[in-house]
Amino acid sequence: MQILKKMSGLMENTTAYRLWQAPFADAKIAPILHHNDFSKIQRVLDVGCGPGTNCRYFEKADYTGFDINPRYIDYACRKYRRNFVVQDVCTFEAPMEQRFDFVLLNSLLHHLTDPEAHRVLGRLRHLVSPGGYVHIVELVLPEYRGIPRWLAVNDRGNFPRSLTAWKELFSTYFHTAIFEPYPIKLLGVGLWNLVYFKGEPKV
Numbered sequence: 001m002q003i004l005k006k007m008s009g010l011m012e013n014t015t016a017y018r019l020w021q022a023p024f025a026d027a028k029i030a031p032i033l034h035h036n037d038f039s040k041i042q043r044v045l046d047v048g049c050g051p052g053t054n055c056r057y058f059e060k061a062d063y064t065g066f067d068i069n070p071r072y073i074d075y076a077c078r079k080y081r082r083n084f085v086v087q088d089v090c091t092f093e094a095p096m097e098q099r100f101d102f103v104l105l106n107s108l109l110h111h112l113t114d115p116e117a118h119r120v121l122g123r124l125r126h127l128v129s130p131g132g133y134v135h136i137v138e139l140v141l142p143e144y145r146g147i148p149r150w151l152a153v154n155d156r157g158n159f160p161r162s163l164t165a166w167k168e169l170f171s172t173y174f175h176t177a178i179f180e181p182y183p184i185k186l187l188g189v190g191l192w193n194l195v196y197f198k199g200e201p202k203v
């Protein structure tokens with residue numbers, strides 16, 4: 001258990017995070033790629049963008065990514081030359097005129113407490129342009145023992161939630177278009193249980 005917690009700290013290092021996550025990055029975003037026409041996306045806000053993991057999917061769009069970790073953002077700026085900013089989502093105040101048709105939160109919310117997650121979603125819904133959506137990928141805490149539950153409990157994000165809790169949180173602020181649980185596997189073995197949520201803001 002100690003080793004996993006130490007590894008969690010190591011994930012703050014850009015290279016370590018990329019090596020650990022790179023093999024799974026495509027699988028994590030696969031449902032979003034499957035359900036959406038990326039050629040139509042115009043403005044993207046990638047919240048908790050990490051070291052720019054997902055920006056390559058949005059080459060034709062006007063893309064902004066932000067993350068609390070300056071080392072990730074430094075790496076992302078040098079590698080991808082897109083618009084990356086160091087920012088804590090909990091204190092994020094986007095200018096009122098800013099709107100995005102694709103607001104992405106890929107594996108961010110399980111780093112936030114319940115009050116933080118509520119505040120963030122409540123605020124982000126106002127940044128979605130008419131006809132746009134929020135797209136959320138999140139870490140599910142399975143009910144039963146096994147590798148996915150163990151990995152979720154020992155993730156560096158301290159707030160993995162049950163499917164029911166995620167559904168309740170998302171639907172407080174968004175109308176559900178898609179709520180799709182899916183596993184991430186390695187050699188046929190389930191590692192993480194994730195959920196993809198696509199929603200339109202409730203106003």
Ligand SMILES: C[S@@+](CC[C@H](N)C(=O)[O-])C[C@H]1O[C@@H](n2cnc3c(N)ncnc32)[C@H](O)[C@@H]1O
Nearest residue numbers: 048049050053067068069088089106107108111
């Ligand atoms: C599991 S990583 C996901 C990164 C990226 N979205 C990806 O798909 O690889 C979670 C990210 O959330 C960021 N993060 C955690 N708390 C944050 C906060 N309060 N504000 C902004 N970013 C935060 C972390 O620095 C980390 O990059």
